[in-house]
Amino acid sequence: GAGVSQSPSNKVTEKGKDVELRCDPISGHTALYWYRQSLGQGLEFLIYFQGNSAPDKSGLPSDRFSAERTGGSVSTLTIQRTQQEDSAVYLCASSFRQGAHEQYFGPGTRLTVT
Amino acid sequence: AQSVTQLGSHVSVSEGALVLLRCNYSSSVPPYLFWYVQYPNQGLQLLLKYTTGATLVKGINGFEAEFKKSETSFHLTKPSAHMSDAAEYFCAVSYGGATNKLIFGTGTLLAVQP
Numbered sequence: 001g002a003g004v005s006q007s008p009s010n011k012v013t014e015k016g017k018d019v020e021l022r023c024d025p026i027s028g029h030t031a032l033y034w035y036r037q038s039l040g041q042g043l044e045f046l047i048y049f050q051g052n053s054a055p056d057k058s059g060l061p062s063d064r065f066s067a068e069r070t071g072g073s074v075s076t077l078t079i080q081r082t083q084q085e086d087s088a089v090y091l092c093a094s095s096f097r098q099g100a101h102e103q104y105f106g107p108g109t110r111l112t113v114t
Numbered sequence: 115a116q117s118v119t120q121l122g123s124h125v126s127v128s129e130g131a132l133v134l135l136r137c138n139y140s141s142s143v144p145p146y147l148f149w150y151v152q153y154p155n156q157g158l159q160l161l162l163k164y165t166t167g168a169t170l171v172k173g174i175n176g177f178e179a180e181f182k183k184s185e186t187s188f189h190l191t192k193p194s195a196h197m198s199d200a201a202e203y204f205c206a207v208s209y210g211g212a213t214n215k216l217i218f219g220t221g222t223l224l225a226v227q228p
Binding site for chain 2: 004031033035042043044045048055056059091093095101102103104105106107108
């Protein structure tokens with residue numbers, strides 16, 4: 001079956017522009033996570049969705065970051081007014097249900113802010 | 115705050131030699147424990163996990179890890195390294211609950227020499 005997919009795979013944007021990153025989780029997975037992987041900070045949690053709700057947004061680094069999930073499936077992470085420190089690989093993961101232990105990761109979106 | 119420590123950001127072994135990657139966590143409550151592998155320009159792949167039960171867990175590609183509560187450790191081993199094992203390895207913990215988000219170590223880059 002299909003795994004977690006993310007698009008685009010690479011995104012180069014100018015400082016100050018807005019970007020949208022997309023995640024398609026595994027079909028039937030109700031839990032969805034966004035993580036960020038950067039040289040300075042390593043792998044860090046951003047936000048968690050259960051269905052369309054986001055009960056844990058504690059990892060979002062600033063109010064420039066937001067995310068939504070529709071239909072209990074696709075999720076979009078939006079970064080407004082991008083800064084150079086936003087350059088990182090953004091990883092999405094899904095799991096079958098809340099409390100399930102295995103998270104399946106997508107290939108990531110590499111964001112470069114110039 | 116809970117944290118994960120991986121000793122050695124770079125480890126180099128010869129092909130056929132023992133692989134030992136170290137991971138320690140800091141919390142009084144035993145977490146769920148995971149090892150993930152990341153090949154270049156790819157997402158994270160789950161190698162193995164410990165949730166409950168037997169403390170020695172076997173994973174894919176011949177890897178195994180042992181949960182030692184008294185040492186708060188979850189070291190990853192493989193008896194005989196293969197060239198294809200060259201990758202970055204991440205130890206992670208979660209504490210279940212409503213979010214089950216992963217907290218990652220800083221990663222260990224494994225090089226395998228011919």
